[in-house]
Amino acid sequence: MNNSLLMPKAAIEDLIGLLWREGFKVLGPVACEGGVAFGEVHSVSDMPVGKREAQGPGRYRLGAGVAGEIFGVVNGAGSLKPFFFAPEETLVELRREPGGLQVNEVKPDAPRLAFLGVRACDLAAIAVQDRVFLHDRFRDTHYETRRKDALLIAVNCTHSAPTCFCVSMKTGPEALAGFDLSLTEMEESFVVRSGSPAGAAIAAKLRLNPAGDAEALAASERINECAANMQRHMDTSDFPGLLYEEAENPRWDEVAARCLSCTNCTMVCPTCFCHTVVDMQEIDGNMSRRVRQWDSCFSLEHARIHGFNFRPKIRDRYRQWLTHKLASWIDQFGTSGCVGCGRCISWCPVGIDLTEEVAAIRAQRGQVEA
Amino acid sequence: MTPYAIHPARITGRRPEAEGIYTFTMRFLDPEMRRSYRFRAGQFNMLYAFGVGEAPISIVSDPAEPEILEHTVRIAGRITGLMAGWKDGDIVGVRGPYGNGWPVEEARGRDVVIVTGGLGCAPVVALINFIFRRRTEYGELHILHGVKTPNDLLYRERFDAWRRAPRTKVYLTTDRPDKSWHDKTGVVTELFDELTTPPSAIVMMCGPEVMMRFAAHSLLQRGIGADDIYLSMERRMECAVGLCGHCQYREHFVCKDGPVFSYSSVKELFGQSGR
Numbered sequence: 001m002n003n004s005l006l007m008p009k010a011a012i013e014d015l016i017g018l019l020w021r022e023g024f025k026v027l028g029p030v031a032c033e034g035g036v037a038f039g040e041v042h043s044v045s046d047m048p049v050g051k052r053e054a055q056g057p058g059r060y061r062l063g064a065g066v067a068g069e070i071f072g073v074v075n076g077a078g079s080l081k082p083f084f085f086a087p088e089e090t091l092v093e094l095r096r097e098p099g100g101l102q103v104n105e106v107k108p109d110a111p112r113l114a115f116l117g118v119r120a121c122d123l124a125a126i127a128v129q130d131r132v133f134l135h136d137r138f139r140d141t142h143y144e145t146r147r148k149d150a151l152l153i154a155v156n157c158t159h160s161a162p163t164c165f166c167v168s169m170k171t172g173p174e175a176l177a178g179f180d181l182s183l184t185e186m187e188e189s190f191v192v193r194s195g196s197p198a199g200a201a202i203a204a205k206l207r208l209n210p211a212g213d214a215e216a217l218a219a220s221e222r223i224n225e226c227a228a229n230m231q232r233h234m235d236t237s238d239f240p241g242l243l244y245e246e247a248e249n250p251r252w253d254e255v256a257a258r259c260l261s262c263t264n265c266t267m268v269c270p271t272c273f274c275h276t277v278v279d280m281q282e283i284d285g286n287m288s289r290r291v292r293q294w295d296s297c298f299s300l301e302h303a304r305i306h307g308f309n310f311r312p313k314i315r316d317r318y319r320q321w322l323t324h325k326l327a328s329w330i331d332q333f334g335t336s337g338c339v340g341c342g343r344c345i346s347w348c349p350v351g352i353d354l355t356e357e358v359a360a361i362r363a364q365r366g367q368v369e370a
Numbered sequence: 371m372t373p374y375a376i377h378p379a380r381i382t383g384r385r386p387e388a389e390g391i392y393t394f395t396m397r398f399l400d401p402e403m404r405r406s407y408r409f410r411a412g413q414f415n416m417l418y419a420f421g422v423g424e425a426p427i428s429i430v431s432d433p434a435e436p437e438i439l440e441h442t443v444r445i446a447g448r449i450t451g452l453m454a455g456w457k458d459g460d461i462v463g464v465r466g467p468y469g470n471g472w473p474v475e476e477a478r479g480r481d482v483v484i485v486t487g488g489l490g491c492a493p494v495v496a497l498i499n500f501i502f503r504r505r506t507e508y509g510e511l512h513i514l515h516g517v518k519t520p521n522d523l524l525y526r527e528r529f530d531a532w533r534r535a536p537r538t539k540v541y542l543t544t545d546r547p548d549k550s551w552h553d554k555t556g557v558v559t560e561l562f563d564e565l566t567t568p569p570s571a572i573v574m575m576c577g578p579e580v581m582m583r584f585a586a587h588s589l590l591q592r593g594i595g596a597d598d599i600y601l602s603m604e605r606r607m608e609c610a611v612g613l614c615g616h617c618q619y620r621e622h623f624v625c626k627d628g629p630v631f632s633y634s635s636v637k638e639l640f641g642q643s644g645r
Contacts, residue, residue, distance in 0.1 A: 091374045094463065096420060100399065101378035101461045105371060137626055138373040138611035244620070247642060274615030276608060277374065281421040288421040290374060295615070302616060305606050306446035316644030324618065331621035 004211035004219070005192040005203055007183070012044050012070060012190070015153075016116065018205055024114035024151060027083070029073055035060055037078025041116060048073050055161040055342065058351030071117050071185050074161040077347055079122050079270035083113060084147040085129060085294075091142060091277065092290040106289075108142050114151040118179065120172030121164070121341040123154055125270030127178050131333045132273050142292070151198060154179035158222040163342030165232040165355055171339045173226045184219035191219035232342065234355040235362070239336070240327030242362060247319070250369040251361045256315035258350050263296035265344035265352075266321065271337050274302070297321050322354060373611045376418050376463035377403050379439070381456050387524040390445040391489070393430065394456055395438060396464065404437045411496035412471035412602065412630055416610050417441060418463025419452040426607040426625070428493035429467060434503055439464070442492040442524065468610040469629050472497045473600055477572045481509035483565065485585050487516045487558055487577025491524060493602055493629075494576055498532065511538045512565060516558030516581070519546045557581070559588045569593040574630075576602040583641050586633050596634035603628050603636070619645060 007015070019026045020042070030039030031048045041047055052065030052072040065072035086108070095102040126147075133143035154175035157166075166172030175182045180199030184191040191211050194200040211219075266272040276295040281288045295302065298317050303310035311317050329337030338354070345353045383395030398404045409415075411433050416424040431440035445454045456462060474497070482501060484494050494513075501508050513532055517523045523542070533540040541561045543554035554561060558581060573589055575582045582601045589599055605617035605624040612626035620639055622628060639645050 091372050092376060094376065094418075094420065096461070099461070101376075101420070101463060103376050103378065103463070105375055133613065136612055138613060140613055141372045240621075244638075273613065276614065276616075277423075279421050279423055285421065290376075292374075297615065297618075303606055305604065306444075306450070310605065311644050313644060319644065320618070323620065328618070328621040332623070 002211065002213060002216040003193060004216045005208035006211040006215055007190040007192050007206065007208050009068070009070070009189055011206065011208075014206060015202075016041060016043065018202065019114040019116075019151070022114075022202070023112055025111045026114045026116060028116035029071070029076065031062060034062060035078075036062065036073045036076030038080060038083065038115060044070060047071075047117070052159075053161065055163045055346045056351070057163070057345050057353045058348055060346045069185065071155045071183075074157060074159070074164065075119055075122070075341060075343065077268045077343060079268070079341070079343070080115060080118065080126060081129065081270045083115075084126070084150070085133065085143055085273060085275075086146065086292070087294045088291060089142060090289045090291050094288050094290070096286040105141075108145050110146045110149075112149045112151070114153065116153045117155045118152050118175070119155060119157060119341070120175040121166045121169070121339045122270055123152065123175050123178045124166075124169075124171035124339040125341065126152070128271040128333070128335055128337065128339065129273060131335060136333070151202070152179045153199075154182040154195075156182055156184040156219070156223050157226050158185060160226055160230050161342060161346075162231045163345045164230060164340065165234050165342060166340040167227050167230045168232075168234040168236060168355075169336060169338055169340030173230075174223045184222060186215070186219060186222070189215070191215055232355055234340070234358055236326070236336070238362070240330050242358070242365070243323045243327035246361050246365060247323075248368045249361050249364055250367055251357065251364055252315045252319050253369055254360075255352060255357050256313065256318055258352055259314050259318050260350060261298045261300075261314045261317060262349060263298045264347050264349060266296040266298060267294065268343040268347045269325075270339065270341060270343070271325075272296070297324070322357065325354075326358070373613070374465075374609070376465050378461050379464045381458055381460045381462060384457055387442060388522060390454075391442060391524060392445070392454065392456075393440055393442045394453070395431075395440050396462065397437060397439070398464065399461070407467075408436050409433055409467035409496075410471035411474060411500040412493055413467035413469045414493075414607075414610070414629070415439065415441065415464050415466030416468070417443070417453065418465070419449050420463065422452050423449045424463075424465075424608070425449045425453070426468070426610060428496075430492050430495045432499040432503070433496055434499070442489070444489050466610065468625055470627070472574055472630055473572070473632075474500055477574075478507055479509065481512070481567045481571040483512045483514065483567055483571050483573045485514045485558060485573060485575040485577070485582075487581040488518070488522060489524070490575075490577035490602070491515050494574065495525065495528065497574065502535065505537070509537070509571075510567065511535075512541070512567060513538065514541045514558055514561045514565075516543045516545075516561075516577070518544065520544055520548050520551045557584070559584050562588050562592065565592075569595070571598070573599045574602075575600065579604075579640075586637075586640070596637060597632050599633035600630050601633060601636070602630050
């Protein structure tokens with residue numbers, strides 16, 4: 001006996017419709033600007049049905065896939081991050097008054113969001129961001145407001161992109177936690193599992209039949225096959241020590257010569273959380289908004305203080321990023337900062353591949369640059 | 371409530387300390403904030419200049435009188451440039467206190483050696499005040515301070531008062547003495563030769579990293595343990611709550627794990643460039 005349900009493929013329209021009626025704004029993979037990002041979905045036809053993408057270092061092309069496949073595109077540049085940790089949002093408004101200063105917290109206008117088609121790596125990334133913004137000493141209330149009512153419908157991966165390495169990071173290809181419903185796409189149907197009471201309630205309203213053991217098994221086999229066929233791997237067995245010990249490895253100079261310090265990797269990364277807060281003043285000079293914007297450890301300003309920059313060289317900044325992502329993140333938050341989604345590989349304009357960099361650092365272990 | 375919420379405070383005093391350095395006294399406007407606000411020696415506030423932004427500034431005043439906040443600000447950039455114009459009655463923004471502060475509990479019952487350079491003397495004033503309020507609970511207090519030129523010496527009256535205090539020694543030095551200078555000449559580490567403290571002493575340092583590096587090496591050679599040397603680190607602290615990512619020092623967030631670290635916890639990183 002398994003706990004899975006079977007949803008005919010056509011019923012995905014019912015699911016989308018039900019979610020809207022339940023008061024959610026439904027977001028799913030949507031083709032835009034040559035890539036795929038989460039956008040509003042009112043019908044299955046809003047999604048890139050029958051398409052798959054070709055990904056590689058510094059390369060992303062959307063193209064024809066398998067006819068009728070709804071979740072053929074593994075991922076695009078956009079994760080769920082911008083919906084919970086907004087790229088730009090006002091935190092506080094301050095108004096100057098005679099003899100005073102009025103301070104108002106600006107609460108985010110956050111609709112209830114339902115995400116359809118969340119990959120296991122991105123679920124893991126949400127857990128990482130939750131750890132940073134919700135379960136540390138200080139709680140980020142803006143993140144909390146956007147995040148708390150979101151419904152997450154996962155899609156288990158039955159095929160991966162060549163840039164994926166979730167198996168190495170132990171985050172996929174199957175969604176194991178943090179979802180409300182999970183779907184595994186088969187030829188004619190989806191095998192559905194609920195992961196929360198909210199997910200179970202949605203499934204109940206869809207009046208789905210139980211899946212047979214054969215169907216549940218077939219779904220598991222597809223996921224296992226995806227895992228077995230994953231092309232990219234990263235050995236994490238010597239993290240965090242490797243990155244700490246190899247602070248002077250010659251590879252840092254070598255990768256710095258290629259890195260443009262463009263910040264793309266940090267923008268597409270589903271876990272990077274660096275941000276800055278800038279003042280935006282009204283023209284009368286009496287009102288100022290404190291606006292949070294995404295920042296990146298690749299920006300020249302990131303480690304600058306008055307009269308001194310702690311990380312002036314690209315070498316310093318690449319080392320900071322990779323060391324944080326794979327090593328110090330573990331000490332800080334008890335989890336890796338990398339979930340193996342591969343976005344930083346595809347969206348790097350010069351195709352720098354962190355799995356390759358780690359392997360090269362390890363191969364030159366103990367060497368120190370001249 | 372967002373951790374980014376700012377609380378209005380009124381400037382009640384402005385004292386020039388040296389060229390481009392001022393000490394501002396301020397009080398929260400909200401009586402409830404005045405009543406509930408507490409800080410520990412070595413903690414800092416984010417001070418907000420309207421329409422421009424925030425800067426992390428250590429609290430100089432006495433932790434026993436938390437309704438009065440004193441901050442010594444060096445005018446260095448865009449934000450502190452605006453603070454240079456702050457005057458009595460102005461309304462500014464404050465949030466805090468942040469950071470861990472000095473290890474006053476670990477120091478109890480022991481000789482305390484304070485080593486500072488330049489503006490590093492500001493974050494230890496609250497510490498010295500704390501010790502003076504509990505003088506019997508601490509051993510001998512040695513205050514070592516180095517400045518580039520005599521004009522860079524802040525808090526002259528404070529140093530004079532500390533010099534007169536019982537079981538307290540003040541050692542001052544400058545790189546470039548002039549006729550007015552009656553103390554030592556040279557870098558602050560040269561003052562260690564005059565120290566007569568037992569290896570059980572605890573050391574607290576604040577100043578340029580290069581100064582603290584040489585000082586730590588020298589103290590280790592004199593038998594002080596790496597766990598008994600504490601230093602206040604400086605990195606770009608924007609949010610002060612461990613969320614913005616800027617002040618990372620490998621696995622440490624200087625704003626929430628520090629700014630005070632034991633030498634043993636950072637010695638591997640200390641002196642590595644690009645951190």
